Amino acid sequence: MSHSKLTASQLLNLAVVTVTASLGDTLLARGMKSLGPVSIHHLGELLHAILTPWVGAGIVVLIGFFASYLTALSWADLTYVLPATSIGYVIMALLGHFWLHEYVSAWRWLGIVFITAGVGFVARGPSYTETASPAEEVEEVPQA
Amino acid sequence: MSHTHSLLWDTLMIGAIVLWATAGDVLIASALRKIGDLDRIRAVSGIPGAALAVLSSPRFAFGVVCMALSFFSLLFALSHGDLTLIGPAAASLTFVTNAVAAKFFLGENVDRRRWLAAVFVCIGVALLAH
Numbered sequence: 001m002s003h004s005k006l007t008a009s010q011l012l013n014l015a016v017v018t019v020t021a022s023l024g025d026t027l028l029a030r031g032m033k034s035l036g037p038v039s040i041h042h043l044g045e046l047l048h049a050i051l052t053p054w055v056g057a058g059i060v061v062l063i064g065f066f067a068s069y070l071t072a073l074s075w076a077d078l079t080y081v082l083p084a085t086s087i088g089y090v091i092m093a094l095l096g097h098f099w100l101h102e103y104v105s106a107w108r109w110l111g112i113v114f115i116t117a118g119v120g121f122v123a124r125g126p127s128y129t130e131t132a133s134p135a136e137e138v139e140e141v142p143q144a
Numbered sequence: 145m146s147h148t149h150s151l152l153w154d155t156l157m158i159g160a161i162v163l164w165a166t167a168g169d170v171l172i173a174s175a176l177r178k179i180g181d182l183d184r185i186r187a188v189s190g191i192p193g194a195a196l197a198v199l200s201s202p203r204f205a206f207g208v209v210c211m212a213l214s215f216f217s218l219l220f221a222l223s224h225g226d227l228t229l230i231g232p233a234a235a236s237l238t239f240v241t242n243a244v245a246a247k248f249f250l251g252e253n254v255d256r257r258r259w260l261a262a263v264f265v266c267i268g269v270a271l272l273a274h
Contacts, residue, residue, distance in 0.1 A: 009183070025231065028218075028222065029222055032219060032222040032223050033222070035223065037223045037224055038223040040220075043220070049219060055219075070172065070176060070182065071182045073172065074177075074179060074181050074182040074183070075181045075182075077173075077246065077253075078170070078242060078246045078252065079242065079243050079246045079247075079252050079258045079261075079262065080258070082238075082262075082265075083239065086265045086268075086269070089235075105274055107271050108274060110271050111271030112268065112272070113268070114268030114271060115269065115272075116268075117264050117268075118263075119261070121258070121261040121264065122258055124257070125255070125258065126253070
């Protein structure tokens with residue numbers, strides 16, 4: 001059995017997942033590019049990267065992403081949450097085109113069409129697969 | 145670095161990101177499914193109660209370790225490779241590997257609609273790299 005109706009707060013939660021994932025990745029990329037290549041023999045430099053402003057800001061945003069992502073996974077399937085929140089890629093491309101006046105190639109427009117169609121497929125379906133014995137209360141998980 | 149060597153290096157880095165991300169996603173989704181609706185728990189026990197419910201789950205802890213390994217794999221890859229290749233390739237492949245893993249490890253009802261969604265988003269993200 002499955003159910004599909006999401007409340008307004010659950011939809012807002014999915015929107016937060018979408019925005020924070022895109023923004024966090026962008027901040028990380030900006031920070032790592034300014035640091036330059038990290039040698040495989042000096043992986044400790046990755047820990048140093050965490051303390052830099054761009055990477056640090058990215059991590060803060062990604063913590064917000066993680067909290068909202070966990071909440072979404074507690075009432076929706078993984079195979080629902082991931083495609084549904086991928087609309088963030090489309091938002092970033094559209095912002096780049098209309099706000100930053102970046103060139104968006106025909107391939108990218110085609111990519112936007114594919115992602116939008118994929119989001120449409122999953123959004124019209126059920127959000128959660130009920131298991132035989134759904135957990136109703138907090139409990140320890142016996143094993144990993 | 146030769147073209148073949150570079151391609152192998154990129155493939156290994158992308159593979160590591162996808163592997164750890166998929167393992168992390170499945171373990172965390174499994175833990176949250178076991179714990180139950182966090183909104184409901186928060187309504188009863190508040191944010192500390194919801195946080196305790198999540199943090200006391202060993203499966204969640206394993207999932208976080210896998211996500212951390214994926215995160216550092218991504219940082220390492222971003223410092224070497226091209227963001228326009230690494231980012232979309234890892235992200236798009238993860239949609240498909242997660243769909244497979246969710247079906248077999250989480251028992252999710254991955255019907256034709258969800259397969260189509262995973263494949264369409266995978267193709268779309270890959271096209272964004274062009």
